Amino acid sequence: MTNHKPRVSIGMPVRNGQKYIREAIESILAQTFTDWELIVCDNASTDSTEQIVREFAARDPRVRYHRNPADIGPANNHNVGFEMSRGEYFRWHAHDDMIAPDYLALTVKALDEDPTIVCAYPQTKIVDDKGSFIENYDFHLHTDAAKPSTRFAQLVLVKHRHHRAVEIFGLMRSSALRKTPLEGSYARGDSVLICRMALLGRYVELEPRLFLSRSHPSQSMQQLPSRLKDAHGRVLFSRYLGTGPLPPPEWWDSKLKGRVTFPEWRLMREYWNSVWRTKLGVVESAKCYGIMALWTVLNLPKLARDCIVALEQLLSPLMDHLRPEPEVDEVNSPKSV
Numbered sequence: 001m002t003n004h005k006p007r008v009s010i011g012m013p014v015r016n017g018q019k020y021i022r023e024a025i026e027s028i029l030a031q032t033f034t035d036w037e038l039i040v041c042d043n044a045s046t047d048s049t050e051q052i053v054r055e056f057a058a059r060d061p062r063v064r065y066h067r068n069p070a071d072i073g074p075a076n077n078h079n080v081g082f083e084m085s086r087g088e089y090f091r092w093h094a095h096d097d098m099i100a101p102d103y104l105a106l107t108v109k110a111l112d113e114d115p116t117i118v119c120a121y122p123q124t125k126i127v128d129d130k131g132s133f134i135e136n137y138d139f140h141l142h143t144d145a146a147k148p149s150t151r152f153a154q155l156v157l158v159k160h161r162h163h164r165a166v167e168i169f170g171l172m173r174s175s176a177l178r179k180t181p182l183e184g185s186y187a188r189g190d191s192v193l194i195c196r197m198a199l200l201g202r203y204v205e206l207e208p209r210l211f212l213s214r215s216h217p218s219q220s221m222q223q224l225p226s227r228l229k230d231a232h233g234r235v236l237f238s239r240y241l242g243t244g245p246l247p248p249p250e251w252w253d254s255k256l257k258g259r260v261t262f263p264e265w266r267l268m269r270e271y272w273n274s275v276w277r278t279k280l281g282v283v284e285s286a287k288c289y290g291i292m293a294l295w296t297v298l299n300l301p302k303l304a305r306d307c308i309v310a311l312e313q314l315l316s317p318l319m320d321h322l323r324p325e326p327e328v329d330e331v332n333s334p335k336s337v
Helices: 021-029 049-059 074-083 103-113 148-156 189-200 263-277 282-298 300-322
Strands: 008-014 036-042 063-067 089-092 117-127 133-137 171-173 202-214
Touching (some): 008 074, 021 036, 021 049, 036 049, 036 074, 074 089, 089 103, 103 117, 103 171, 103 202, 148 282, 189 263, 263 282, 263 300, 282 300
Parallel strands (some): 008 089, 036 063, 117 202
Antiparallel strands (some): 089 171, 117 133, 117 171
């Protein structure tokens, strides 16, 4: 690591990312803005991720490699990259995404010119696992508004099924990010962080489309909760209530697999805490609390689903115990052979 303090730091969290990480790093090396550092945070990968990254680090001193000796979870691994960063500006870069060569130059210029902006990000293209174009992402939010309450409402009341949360991969002002508790190890921890940043300043979406977000079956947003995958037919109501947040709680924290969680209730608590911990002034705080009151009413079905799913998980062992044993086919029984 050199003594030079770069203007931009990029954190790349990864676990077993050998399939895509080479393209991701090469897209950063191709940037026209060159005053950056890349911190690859390897969450105890068991594939060739380490070898690939060390090859890049040997060729370019701006590439730094950090390996966690054990899996610390995706959110904690995200946060390590920022904690190790030195730049005035910071962005997370998923190991399977890519950026066009002018990405950093454009976003740095936006942050330099307007101190009210805490996050700048170009428009997005969705590509497949081979990098081929799928579609343009055109879900726009009014997060460049002057009032924090307006920005907060846009992000809190958003339809998560349509919002890809691409803002989390924008170029952020490090001084603002340090005022947050960073990303939490709970479902939609990234969405909460986006909201907390929006309470501190404006977002700006830039043209043209310089962010290439990859869509493939193994990415986090396509993972189902274990209660639906491993229930072996035991779920009664869950199949009719929806999957809940994706990725599910156990993706964020593996210790939660099979445990009773209340992800929507946790999300509600974190949103409320976001307003409480930010010094907004009486009027703006009151507006944000009003927005959260509306959120609570609108999300009563999801909050109820959490309770039903929790009850079903608690009763599942009892139901298994009461379920009659299947009859044995004596003809095909090993004892009859």
